[in-house]
Amino acid sequence: MPMGVVLRRTPGVTRWAKWSWRAVGVLPGAAEANWAALRKDGEVTEFYAATLMLELHGAETDAYLHGLSAQVPCLYVVMRETDDPARPFDLVLITASPYEAQDYADNGEDVVEKIAMPPVVIGWVEAFAQQFHTEEVFKKRRRDKKDIGLVEDGIGDVRIAQMADVYRAPSKAKKERLQ
Template sequence: MPIGVVLRKAPGVTRWAQWCWRAVAVLPGAGPADWRELRREGDTVEFHAATVTLELHGADTEAYLHGLMAQVPSIYVVLRDSGEPGDCPLEVTLVTASPYEAQDYTDSGEEIVEKVAMPPGLMAWVQDFVNEFHVEEEFVKRKRDKKRIDLVEDGIGDARIAQVADVYRSPRSKRGRLQ
């Protein structure tokens, strides 16, 4: 599904950050856009920054279900610094409904991950996908076997040495040289 991403540019609150950029909304089914201005109030501007495709995968239904059961079901927008100064310093990399995938993008510190409330229509679409493809997997606790593996010391020392005092020493010939 194509998802439009709305970014808000507001004046920064410190002298070190001139502008504060935030993802504030998503537009399900949006057409293509390239930093189209939607609204302006003083210095605050909202842009339809980009339209990217939201893909759902059958293997990730547990993550989607987890996200839908949150107090505020959300869509996650992954942003990256575009390296271009000016009015469009961020590049929309990805939108995902999986909180697990969003968390993976926070690990590197290279991307900015914004959490945006999911609109009701998009929530219904994701829920329908989960209802159709989710298979509940029963948790199976691993059981330990009763075999004792600490009784035999395999691979320690050289088997040609009959003495147990120093199992790590090298074998010597009768004349005191290595074989």
């Protein structure tokens, strides 16, 4: 589903940031956009920045259901800063998966903004998740029956002849034999 992303530019509150940017809304089913100014109120401006495709995947239904169970279901917009003052952000992705948003937030380079999901999108994501979600059966992992206490594999170095110090480095052992 194409989603238009609305960004709001407000004056910065510190001397280091001239502007503060936030994603404040989405327009479901929107046409292409190219940083068109939607509304201007003094120094506050809202831009229709870009249109991104919201794609849903069958393997992510657990994440969608988790996101829908929140008090306010949200979409997440991933943005990267640019050097262009006319387009300060490159909008990379829009997702309904809080897990995918967390992955992008962890890299420290991207800005991830949370936007309340419109009711029409909630219905669309919920219908998709219900249709394709399958509960995964929990399988407890069992340990191997191999007795690992019988042989000490990997302790020491085979180039060291004596067992007195199995943790000695081979280079030291070679120097001691030469002396």
